[in-house]
Amino acid sequence: MNYEELFAQTALNSWKLVLDGLEKTFASLSDDDLQKEVAPGRNRIYYLLGHLTAVHDRLLPMLFLGERLHPELDEPFLTSPDRAHPDPVAATELRSAWSAVNGKLAEGFATLAAEDWLKRHTAVSEEDFAREPHRNRLAVLLSRTAHAAFHSGQIVLALERK
Protein backbone atom coordinates (compact mmCIF):
# COMPACT_ATOMS: atom_id res chain seq x y z
CA MET A 1 0.00 0.00 0.00
CA ASN A 2 1.59 3.33 -1.01
CA TYR A 3 1.50 6.60 0.90
CA GLU A 4 -1.67 7.88 -0.76
CA GLU A 5 -3.57 4.63 -0.18
CA LEU A 6 -2.51 4.33 3.44
CA PHE A 7 -3.45 7.94 4.11
CA ALA A 8 -6.90 7.51 2.53
CA GLN A 9 -7.41 4.21 4.34
CA THR A 10 -6.56 5.76 7.70
CA ALA A 11 -9.06 8.58 7.15
CA LEU A 12 -11.75 6.10 6.11
CA ASN A 13 -11.04 3.99 9.20
CA SER A 14 -11.67 7.01 11.38
CA TRP A 15 -15.06 7.60 9.68
CA LYS A 16 -15.93 3.91 10.13
CA LEU A 17 -14.98 3.91 13.81
CA VAL A 18 -17.32 6.79 14.57
CA LEU A 19 -20.15 5.30 12.45
CA ASP A 20 -19.74 1.86 14.04
CA GLY A 21 -20.05 3.45 17.47
CA LEU A 22 -23.26 5.21 16.45
CA GLU A 23 -24.57 2.05 14.80
CA LYS A 24 -24.06 0.07 17.98
CA THR A 25 -25.79 2.77 20.01
CA PHE A 26 -28.84 2.98 17.73
CA ALA A 27 -29.10 -0.84 17.67
CA SER A 28 -29.13 -0.93 21.47
CA LEU A 29 -32.08 1.48 21.65
CA SER A 30 -35.75 0.58 21.30
CA ASP A 31 -38.04 2.83 19.25
CA ASP A 32 -39.31 4.21 22.57
CA ASP A 33 -35.73 4.97 23.66
CA LEU A 34 -35.31 7.06 20.50
CA GLN A 35 -37.87 9.47 21.96
CA LYS A 36 -35.51 10.36 24.83
CA GLU A 37 -33.93 13.80 24.85
CA VAL A 38 -30.15 14.10 25.07
CA ALA A 39 -30.66 16.66 27.84
CA PRO A 40 -33.84 18.23 29.26
CA GLY A 41 -35.60 20.21 26.54
CA ARG A 42 -32.97 19.38 23.89
CA ASN A 43 -33.03 17.25 20.73
CA ARG A 44 -34.47 13.75 20.90
CA ILE A 45 -32.30 10.87 19.68
CA TYR A 46 -35.00 10.33 17.02
CA TYR A 47 -34.29 13.81 15.63
CA LEU A 48 -30.51 13.29 15.69
CA LEU A 49 -30.92 9.98 13.83
CA GLY A 50 -32.87 11.81 11.12
CA HIS A 51 -30.43 14.72 11.16
CA LEU A 52 -27.37 12.49 10.71
CA THR A 53 -29.14 10.53 7.96
CA ALA A 54 -29.96 13.73 6.06
CA VAL A 55 -26.43 15.11 6.44
CA HIS A 56 -24.88 11.84 5.25
CA ASP A 57 -27.39 11.55 2.37
CA ARG A 58 -26.22 14.95 1.14
CA LEU A 59 -22.69 13.54 0.85
CA LEU A 60 -23.76 11.33 -2.07
CA PRO A 61 -24.09 14.09 -4.71
CA MET A 62 -21.49 16.24 -2.94
CA LEU A 63 -18.81 13.58 -3.44
CA PHE A 64 -20.07 12.54 -6.92
CA LEU A 65 -21.29 9.18 -5.57
CA GLY A 66 -24.80 9.27 -6.99
CA GLU A 67 -28.26 10.63 -6.38
CA ARG A 68 -29.64 11.23 -2.91
CA LEU A 69 -31.79 8.49 -1.40
CA HIS A 70 -33.80 10.60 1.07
CA PRO A 71 -34.02 14.31 0.16
CA GLU A 72 -37.38 14.42 1.97
CA LEU A 73 -35.51 14.30 5.29
CA ASP A 74 -33.99 17.77 4.85
CA GLU A 75 -37.07 19.74 5.77
CA PRO A 76 -37.91 18.00 9.07
CA PHE A 77 -34.34 17.16 10.17
CA LEU A 78 -32.13 19.93 8.80
CA THR A 79 -34.23 23.01 8.12
CA SER A 80 -36.56 22.61 11.10
CA PRO A 81 -35.70 22.10 14.76
CA ASP A 82 -36.90 19.05 16.67
CA ARG A 83 -40.68 18.91 17.33
CA ALA A 84 -41.52 21.61 14.75
CA HIS A 85 -43.81 19.06 13.08
CA PRO A 86 -45.48 15.82 14.13
CA ASP A 87 -42.85 13.09 13.59
CA PRO A 88 -42.75 12.70 9.80
CA VAL A 89 -41.25 9.21 9.62
CA ALA A 90 -41.72 6.10 11.76
CA ALA A 91 -38.64 5.00 13.72
CA THR A 92 -38.37 1.79 11.66
CA GLU A 93 -38.25 3.72 8.40
CA LEU A 94 -35.72 6.14 9.82
CA ARG A 95 -33.48 3.26 10.85
CA SER A 96 -33.74 1.79 7.30
CA ALA A 97 -32.91 5.16 5.74
CA TRP A 98 -29.87 5.50 8.03
CA SER A 99 -28.57 2.05 7.02
CA ALA A 100 -29.28 2.54 3.31
CA VAL A 101 -27.55 5.92 3.16
CA ASN A 102 -24.43 4.76 5.02
CA GLY A 103 -24.37 1.57 2.95
CA LYS A 104 -24.47 3.51 -0.31
CA LEU A 105 -21.74 5.82 0.98
CA ALA A 106 -19.52 2.86 1.90
CA GLU A 107 -19.99 1.40 -1.59
CA GLY A 108 -19.17 4.74 -3.15
CA PHE A 109 -16.07 5.27 -0.99
CA ALA A 110 -14.81 1.83 -2.07
CA THR A 111 -14.82 2.97 -5.72
CA LEU A 112 -12.62 6.02 -5.04
CA ALA A 113 -8.92 5.91 -5.76
CA ALA A 114 -6.73 7.44 -3.04
CA GLU A 115 -6.00 10.57 -5.07
CA ASP A 116 -9.72 11.20 -5.64
CA TRP A 117 -9.96 12.37 -2.03
CA LEU A 118 -8.00 15.49 -2.92
CA LYS A 119 -10.33 16.40 -5.77
CA ARG A 120 -13.08 18.99 -5.80
CA HIS A 121 -16.51 18.33 -4.29
CA THR A 122 -19.69 19.83 -5.72
CA ALA A 123 -20.12 22.47 -3.02
CA VAL A 124 -17.05 24.38 -4.23
CA SER A 125 -16.75 25.94 -7.70
CA GLU A 126 -13.87 25.05 -10.02
CA GLU A 127 -12.58 28.63 -9.75
CA ASP A 128 -12.60 28.62 -5.95
CA PHE A 129 -11.07 25.15 -5.83
CA ALA A 130 -8.16 26.24 -8.01
CA ARG A 131 -7.32 28.84 -5.36
CA GLU A 132 -8.26 26.72 -2.32
CA PRO A 133 -7.23 23.09 -2.93
CA HIS A 134 -7.77 22.22 0.74
CA ARG A 135 -11.54 22.41 0.09
CA ASN A 136 -11.41 18.82 -1.16
CA ARG A 137 -13.42 15.63 -0.59
CA LEU A 138 -11.17 14.53 2.26
CA ALA A 139 -11.93 17.77 4.13
CA VAL A 140 -15.64 16.99 3.76
CA LEU A 141 -15.19 13.42 5.01
CA LEU A 142 -13.24 14.60 8.06
CA SER A 143 -15.75 17.34 8.76
CA ARG A 144 -18.65 14.87 8.67
CA THR A 145 -16.69 12.47 10.88
CA ALA A 146 -16.29 15.23 13.48
CA HIS A 147 -19.99 16.12 13.07
CA ALA A 148 -21.04 12.50 13.72
CA ALA A 149 -18.72 12.34 16.76
CA PHE A 150 -20.19 15.63 18.05
CA HIS A 151 -23.75 14.23 18.09
CA SER A 152 -22.52 10.85 19.29
CA GLY A 153 -21.24 12.57 22.44
CA GLN A 154 -24.74 13.95 23.00
CA ILE A 155 -26.56 10.71 22.33
CA VAL A 156 -24.57 8.75 24.93
CA LEU A 157 -25.83 11.17 27.57
CA ALA A 158 -29.37 9.90 26.97
CA LEU A 159 -28.20 6.31 26.65
CA GLU A 160 -26.84 6.12 30.15
CA ARG A 161 -30.19 7.33 31.51
CA LYS A 162 -32.01 4.36 29.89
Add this chain to the structure above:
Amino acid sequence: MNYEELFAQTALNSWKLVLDGLEKTFASLSDDDLQKEVAPGRNRIYYLLGHLTAVHDRLLPMLFLGERLHPELDEPFLTSPDRAHPDPVAATELRSAWSAVNGKLAEGFATLAAEDWLKRHTAVSEEDFAREPHRNRLAVLLSRTAHAAFHSGQIVLALERK
Protein backbone atom coordinates in the same frame (compact mmCIF):
# COMPACT_ATOMS: atom_id res chain seq x y z
CA MET B 1 2.11 21.68 -2.22
CA ASN B 2 2.39 18.04 -3.28
CA TYR B 3 -0.16 15.30 -2.75
CA GLU B 4 1.33 14.12 0.58
CA GLU B 5 1.49 17.63 1.99
CA LEU B 6 -2.06 18.44 0.98
CA PHE B 7 -3.33 15.25 2.59
CA ALA B 8 -1.51 16.02 5.86
CA GLN B 9 -2.60 19.65 5.77
CA THR B 10 -6.25 18.68 5.32
CA ALA B 11 -6.10 16.38 8.34
CA LEU B 12 -4.42 19.08 10.44
CA ASN B 13 -7.08 21.59 9.39
CA SER B 14 -9.78 19.27 10.68
CA TRP B 15 -8.00 19.05 14.08
CA LYS B 16 -7.65 22.84 14.16
CA LEU B 17 -11.31 23.43 13.31
CA VAL B 18 -12.49 21.28 16.23
CA LEU B 19 -9.95 22.83 18.63
CA ASP B 20 -10.83 26.37 17.54
CA GLY B 21 -14.49 25.64 18.26
CA LEU B 22 -13.64 24.38 21.75
CA GLU B 23 -11.31 27.31 22.33
CA LYS B 24 -14.06 29.78 21.47
CA THR B 25 -16.48 27.97 23.76
CA PHE B 26 -14.12 27.92 26.75
CA ALA B 27 -13.26 31.59 26.21
CA SER B 28 -16.96 32.50 26.28
CA LEU B 29 -17.44 30.82 29.68
CA SER B 30 -16.68 32.36 33.07
CA ASP B 31 -14.98 30.24 35.74
CA ASP B 32 -18.40 29.86 37.34
CA ASP B 33 -19.85 28.63 34.04
CA LEU B 34 -17.21 25.89 33.99
CA GLN B 35 -18.95 24.41 37.02
CA LYS B 36 -22.08 23.67 34.98
CA GLU B 37 -22.89 20.06 34.15
CA VAL B 38 -23.40 19.06 30.51
CA ALA B 39 -26.60 17.29 31.63
CA PRO B 40 -28.09 16.73 35.09
CA GLY B 41 -25.70 14.61 37.17
CA ARG B 42 -23.14 14.34 34.37
CA ASN B 43 -19.61 15.72 33.92
CA ARG B 44 -18.99 19.38 34.58
CA ILE B 45 -17.35 21.45 31.85
CA TYR B 46 -14.48 21.98 34.31
CA TYR B 47 -13.87 18.21 34.32
CA LEU B 48 -14.04 17.96 30.51
CA LEU B 49 -11.55 20.82 30.19
CA GLY B 50 -9.14 18.90 32.44
CA HIS B 51 -9.90 15.63 30.65
CA LEU B 52 -9.23 17.06 27.18
CA THR B 53 -6.04 18.72 28.44
CA ALA B 54 -4.75 15.42 29.88
CA VAL B 55 -5.63 13.47 26.70
CA HIS B 56 -3.91 16.05 24.50
CA ASP B 57 -0.89 16.23 26.81
CA ARG B 58 -0.40 12.48 26.34
CA LEU B 59 -0.08 13.06 22.60
CA LEU B 60 3.28 14.80 23.12
CA PRO B 61 5.33 11.67 23.96
CA MET B 62 3.02 9.45 21.91
CA LEU B 63 3.85 11.37 18.73
CA PHE B 64 7.54 11.90 19.66
CA LEU B 65 6.95 15.65 20.18
CA GLY B 66 8.56 15.97 23.60
CA GLU B 67 7.92 15.48 27.29
CA ARG B 68 4.50 15.91 28.83
CA LEU B 69 3.68 19.28 30.39
CA HIS B 70 0.98 18.15 32.85
CA PRO B 71 1.15 14.48 33.83
CA GLU B 72 -0.42 15.42 37.18
CA LEU B 73 -3.77 15.85 35.40
CA ASP B 74 -4.11 12.12 34.62
CA GLU B 75 -5.20 11.04 38.08
CA PRO B 76 -8.04 13.56 38.59
CA PHE B 77 -9.17 13.89 34.95
CA LEU B 78 -8.54 10.49 33.34
CA THR B 79 -8.35 7.81 36.04
CA SER B 80 -11.03 9.30 38.28
CA PRO B 81 -14.55 10.37 37.41
CA ASP B 82 -15.74 13.93 38.00
CA ARG B 83 -16.10 14.97 41.66
CA ALA B 84 -14.09 12.01 43.00
CA HIS B 85 -11.80 14.56 44.66
CA PRO B 86 -12.08 18.23 45.63
CA ASP B 87 -11.17 20.19 42.49
CA PRO B 88 -7.39 19.75 42.23
CA VAL B 89 -6.62 22.77 40.03
CA ALA B 90 -8.06 26.29 39.89
CA ALA B 91 -9.94 27.11 36.69
CA THR B 92 -7.32 29.71 35.71
CA GLU B 93 -4.52 27.17 35.93
CA LEU B 94 -6.54 24.63 33.99
CA ARG B 95 -7.12 27.16 31.20
CA SER B 96 -3.36 27.88 31.09
CA ALA B 97 -2.56 24.16 30.95
CA TRP B 98 -5.06 23.70 28.09
CA SER B 99 -3.46 26.53 26.09
CA ALA B 100 0.11 25.44 26.81
CA VAL B 101 -0.53 21.82 25.81
CA ASN B 102 -2.30 22.68 22.57
CA GLY B 103 0.35 25.31 21.80
CA LYS B 104 3.16 22.79 22.24
CA LEU B 105 1.26 20.29 20.06
CA ALA B 106 0.80 22.88 17.30
CA GLU B 107 4.55 23.65 17.38
CA GLY B 108 5.35 19.95 17.23
CA PHE B 109 2.94 19.30 14.35
CA ALA B 110 4.58 22.12 12.40
CA THR B 111 7.93 20.26 12.55
CA LEU B 112 6.52 17.05 11.03
CA ALA B 113 6.98 16.26 7.37
CA ALA B 114 3.89 14.91 5.61
CA GLU B 115 5.23 11.36 5.51
CA ASP B 116 5.89 11.39 9.28
CA TRP B 117 2.13 11.06 9.84
CA LEU B 118 2.24 7.50 8.55
CA LYS B 119 5.03 6.51 10.94
CA ARG B 120 4.73 4.57 14.18
CA HIS B 121 3.62 6.21 17.44
CA THR B 122 4.93 5.10 20.84
CA ALA B 123 1.79 3.20 21.88
CA VAL B 124 2.39 0.53 19.25
CA SER B 125 5.48 -1.74 19.18
CA GLU B 126 7.74 -1.92 16.12
CA GLU B 127 6.70 -5.55 15.60
CA ASP B 128 2.98 -4.78 15.71
CA PHE B 129 3.43 -1.74 13.50
CA ALA B 130 5.18 -3.81 10.82
CA ARG B 131 2.02 -5.93 10.60
CA GLU B 132 -0.49 -3.10 11.16
CA PRO B 133 0.74 0.07 9.39
CA HIS B 134 -2.65 1.74 9.82
CA ARG B 135 -1.82 2.17 13.55
CA ASN B 136 0.10 5.33 12.65
CA ARG B 137 0.31 8.90 13.94
CA LEU B 138 -2.41 10.09 11.59
CA ALA B 139 -4.81 7.53 13.06
CA VAL B 140 -4.07 8.95 16.51
CA LEU B 141 -4.61 12.54 15.34
CA LEU B 142 -7.96 11.64 13.75
CA SER B 143 -9.02 9.66 16.79
CA ARG B 144 -8.25 12.59 19.10
CA THR B 145 -10.06 14.95 16.73
CA ALA B 146 -13.17 12.77 16.98
CA HIS B 147 -12.72 12.59 20.77
CA ALA B 148 -12.57 16.38 21.05
CA ALA B 149 -15.65 16.72 18.81
CA PHE B 150 -17.49 14.14 20.95
CA HIS B 151 -17.01 16.18 24.14
CA SER B 152 -17.58 19.42 22.27
CA GLY B 153 -21.09 18.18 21.44
CA GLN B 154 -21.70 17.69 25.16
CA ILE B 155 -20.26 21.01 26.23
CA VAL B 156 -22.55 23.03 23.95
CA LEU B 157 -25.54 21.52 25.73
CA ALA B 158 -24.48 23.31 28.92
CA LEU B 159 -23.51 26.44 27.03
CA GLU B 160 -26.99 27.09 25.73
CA ARG B 161 -28.35 26.91 29.28
CA LYS B 162 -26.06 29.77 30.39
